[in-house]
Amino acid sequence: MKLCVALDMATKKQNLNLAKKLKEYDIWLKIGFRSYIRDTNIILQELKNINENFKIFLDLKLHDIPNTMADAACEIASLGVDMFNVHASSGKVAMQTVMQRLKQIKNPPLVLAVTALTSFDQKGFYEIYHEDIQTKAIKFAKDSYESGLDGVVCSAYESKAIKENTDKNFITLSPGIRPFGEDKDDQKRVATIDLAKKELVDFIVVGRAIYNSNEPQKVVQKIIESL
Numbered sequence: 001m002k003l004c005v006a007l008d009m010a011t012k013k014q015n016l017n018l019a020k021k022l023k024e025y026d027i028w029l030k031i032g033f034r035s036y037i038r039d040t041n042i043i044l045q046e047l048k049n050i051n052e053n054f055k056i057f058l059d060l061k062l063h064d065i066p067n068t069m070a071d072a073a074c075e076i077a078s079l080g081v082d083m084f085n086v087h088a089s090s091g092k093v094a095m096q097t098v099m100q101r102l103k104q105i106k107n108p109p110l111v112l113a114v115t116a117l118t119s120f121d122q123k124g125f126y127e128i129y130h131e132d133i134q135t136k137a138i139k140f141a142k143d144s145y146e147s148g149l150d151g152v153v154c155s156a157y158e159s160k161a162i163k164e165n166t167d168k169n170f171i172t173l174s175p176g177i178r179p180f181g182e183d184k185d186d187q188k189r190v191a192t193i194d195l196a197k198k199e200l201v202d203f204i205v206v207g208r209a210i211y212n213s214n215e216p217q218k219v220v221q222k223i224i225e226s227l
Contacts, residue, residue, distance in 0.1 A: 137155075
């Protein structure tokens with residue numbers, strides 16, 4: 001299991017300062033909508049300048065028509081990131097188109113598909129997708145697997161079932177991790193590290209528990225030791 005630290009802070013300076021404090025660790029860093037729109041692709045290089053061994057997950061959740069998604073995927077690959085994601089609900093044709101285009105690129109990034117956002121509870125999810133979360137997440141994961149993607153974004157609660165219905169090496173990345181039982185905040189399906197281990201999660205994403213701490217290095221060290 002690998003740790004991915006979410007750089008979701010209010011300013012670029014705060015994100016970079018946190019990265020500097022964590023530069024000695026073998027971790028992934030997640031850049032999402034807020035940071036990328038505000039700081040553009042410049043922050044990606046600035047993070048690599050802090051530690052060239054940092055792995056970057058660009059969390060933009062592409063969802064559009066197939067050709068537009070494929071064009072965007074190629075542009076993302078040119079940025080030198082190590083992983084990015086799309087929405088599985090964009091459909092198999094869109095995901096297949098993305099992967100076909102990326103085959104033309106040397107050393108393309110890993111591509112994951114978002115199944116069910118961890119902010120959903122069963123009621124809210126059903127109102128949109130008309131199925132329960134676990135059933136639909138597995139269907140989305142199978143679509144992603146059959147489309148040639150490397151894995152999916154899912155809650156820890158669906159990880160093991162997804163691997164059982166695809167492949168044990170199909171990557172699962174789980175946000176909404178509260179490593180030591182912290183508050184849920186705006187997430188619904190949160191999980192601890194112990195649960196993530198039992199569910200065979202490959203990547204855990206942790207944000208607030210780290211960047212809200214006065215001693216983020218100690219939190220990261222504790223998380224890594226628990227992995």
